[in-house]
Amino acid sequence: MSHGHDTHVPAAPSPIRFPVWTLIVAGLCVAAGAATFLWTLLGGHAGLAWSAYLAGAFYALGLGVFGVLWIAMTTLTKGTWAVSMRRIPEAMAAWIIPGAILAILVGLGSHSLYSWTDEAVVAADHFLVHKKAFLNMGVFYGISAVAFLVWTGFSIAIVGNSLRQDTTGKVSHSRAIVTLSAAFVVLFALTFSAVSFLYLMSLEPHWFSTMFAVLTFTDVVQTGMAFVCLVAAGLVARGAYNGLVNENHLHAAGTMLFATTGFWAYIYFCQFLLIWYANIPEETIYFLRRMDNGWLAWILVLPVLKFVVPFLFLVPRMSKRTPWKLMAAGAWVLMAQFVELFVMVAPALGHGEEAVPAHAPTVEALVTLGFLGAFFLVFAFTLQRRAPVPVKDPGLRECLEFHH
Amino acid sequence: MPRHSTKGVLGDFYTPDEALAAAARVRDSQYTHFDFLTPFPIHGMEEAMGQKRSWIPIVTGFLAFFGITLAQTFIYYVMIGDWPMNFGGKPNFAWPSFIPVTFESMVFYAAIGSAIVAIIAGKRDTIPQPHPMKIKTGATIDRFVVWISATDPKFDATEVQRFVTSLGADGVRYVDAEAGNV
Structure with missing residues (x-):
């Protein structure tokens, strides 16, 4: 009688190939996004163009940095179920360098977006005089540079260790990833908070919210998880993983998407409840502006799009285990994230004085699709170039035995 | 059996x-x-x-909706029917204020109720x-x-x-x- 473990290990799959039509669609999105941005910018609507650019750049950058964050989080929690699909977040992290360059270019449009860049406005405003130590272009570029360099450095170090392990098979690479992950989560919390304050919260320079950094963090985790679910389920449906990623892993990823969806509702409602209950003018301005001029419908529909629908859809077991259902849930959450950024960014235009009426998000949607197309192209070509599964990772056996 | x-x-x-x-x-x-x-x-x-598959999650779902309904109905009865109170100039039945306690009520009834149902079912539906x-x-x-x-x-x-x-x-x-x- 055999007392050993005789788990059948499937053969390592051949490199992943995305269907050509997805790459063509992504390329067309990039062309449409770039054309829309330039057309709007040169057509004299600089504010609209740059706010669409900001929403798209922040969205895509969040997906990129989620790659490193997700590896760090699963490593530190010993979430070995995520090992066999780890090349997906690793490929997402490849966006950090191009994404960071595109994001820092928001500085070129700062005069259209941020009223605190206008010396005359600042001088006449008691609040902004006091906030000047933080809200100025030196700090904007400085903190962006530090944050993006930290993310780039950690992404290269963590992904590099993982890729080298494929050839050397040494456990020391896994140990190095644990150490790097522990440092990264702390540095990420600090740098990402500062970046979200500068890029998004300062659109309303009087406004502040203690929940804002954790809300943007939640957005990154929920949206990133949605992208991982979409891609992993699509690849499983095409049989690209030879069973090394199977419905049990999809179930765990779907559960994670479900959890982050609940977490988003908690944080988003927290921000609203604190502001609504305290009723302080500097805080309520954010919601008041988004309840006026036709924005009310947008802000009311957002919790339905981003919480109620995906939450109820993901409750049954089979919506997490059936690839096309999980793909639908992922795509839906990605769409809802666009709506959230649209409601965050678009009503803030007009330097706080002239209200911007609600409008169909045509320009914003096309520019965001352009960023997402570029992100997908970088992601897809990176993933296709690498071995699809980290076959020498010491956690892989436990991952393959994972049942839900 | x-x-x-x-x-x-x-x-x-x-x-x-x-x-x-x-x-x-x-x-x-x-x-x-x-x-x-x-x-x-x-x-x-x-x-x-x-x-x-176990049928207990369905019971959990119903208990969760029961907890939500009970909490909001109770708050409405207290704040409108039984003893109207005003806090901070908000409407008397300011339901967002009571979302945290509604959430807790939902978790309470769903969790405790499911545990009791699971214990009873575990004693009955077993070989x-x-x-x-x-x-x-x-x-x-x-x-x-x-x-x-x-x-x-x-x-x-x-x-x-x-x-x-x-x-x-x-x-x-x-x-x-x-x-x-x-």
């Missing part, structure tokens, strides 16, 4: 993988009153034993277990034990012992606590 049985056949396995393989074969056999007693939960055992005070198994130490109860309609002590031995189990034995045969 009685909760416990004092008669049946036991057999020991040494690893979870062996127990899983054996469970699939018992599932496909003619016996229905069987169970696997293990030191810890084994992933995939429900599928291997051919168990249906007769080896009597815990009268039959000793190695499952509390390091064995993965297959149990086929004598209440099974197809039970025949000799035939069942031969079947369990054919699964690859060690220490296959027929126990009858009433007859002092443990």
Whole structure:
């Protein structure tokens, strides 16, 4: 009688190939996004163009940095179920360098977006005089540079260790990833908070919210998880993983998407409840502006799009285990994230004085699709170039035995 | 169906993988009153034993909606009907203020209610277990034990012992606590 473990290990799959039509669609999105941005910018609507650019750049950058964050989080929690699909977040992290360059270019449009860049406005405003130590272009570029360099450095170090392990098979690479992950989560919390304050919260320079950094963090985790679910389920449906990623892993990823969806509702409602209950003018301005001029419908529909629908859809077991259902849930959450950024960014235009009426998000949607197309192209070509599964990772056996 | 049985056949396995393989074969056999007693939960055992999905999550769902409804109805009754109060100039029935307590009420009724339902259902909807005070198994130490109860309609002590031995189990034995045969 055999007392050993005789788990059948499937053969390592051949490199992943995305269907050509997805790459063509992504390329067309990039062309449409770039054309829309330039057309709007040169057509004299600089504010609209740059706010669409900001929403798209922040969205895509969040997906990129989620790659490193997700590896760090699963490593530190010993979430070995995520090992066999780890090349997906690793490929997402490849966006950090191009994404960071595109994001820092928001500085070129700062005069259209941020009223605190206008010396005359600042001088006449008691609040902004006091906030000047933080809200100025030196700090904007400085903190962006530090944050993006930290993310780039950690992404290269963590992904590099993982890729080298494929050839050397040494456990020391896994140990190095644990150490790097522990440092990264702390540095990420600090740098990402500062970046979200500068890029998004300062659109309303009087406004502040203690929940804002954790809300943007939640957005990154929920949206990133949605992208991982979409891609992993699509690849499983095409049989690209030879069973090394199977419905049990999809179930765990779907559960994670479900959890982050609940977490988003908690944080988003927290921000609203604190502001609504305290009723302080500097805080309520954010919601008041988004309840006026036709924005009310947008802000009311957002919790339905981003919480109620995906939450109820993901409750049954089979919506997490059936690839096309999980793909639908992922795509839906990605769409809802666009709506959230649209409601965050678009009503803030007009330097706080002239209200911007609600409008169909045509320009914003096309520019965001352009960023997402570029992100997908970088992601897809990176993933296709690498071995699809980290076959020498010491956690892989436990991952393959994972049942839900 | 009685909760416990004092008669049946036991057999020991040494690893979870062996127990899983054996469970699939018992599932496909003619016996229905069987169970696997293990030191810890084994992933995939429900599928291997051919168990249906539990209906308890549906109860949990209803209890959750009950908790939400109860909390909001109670707050409405207190703040509008019984003793109207005003806080901070907000409407008397300011429902967003009470979302945290509604959430907690939902969790409370769903969790406690599900636990009670699970305990009751676990005592009713189960095949007769080896009597815990009268039959000793190695499952509390390091064995993965297959149990086929004598209440099974197809039970025949000799035939069942031969079947369990054919699964690859060690220490296959027929126990009858009433007859002092443990």
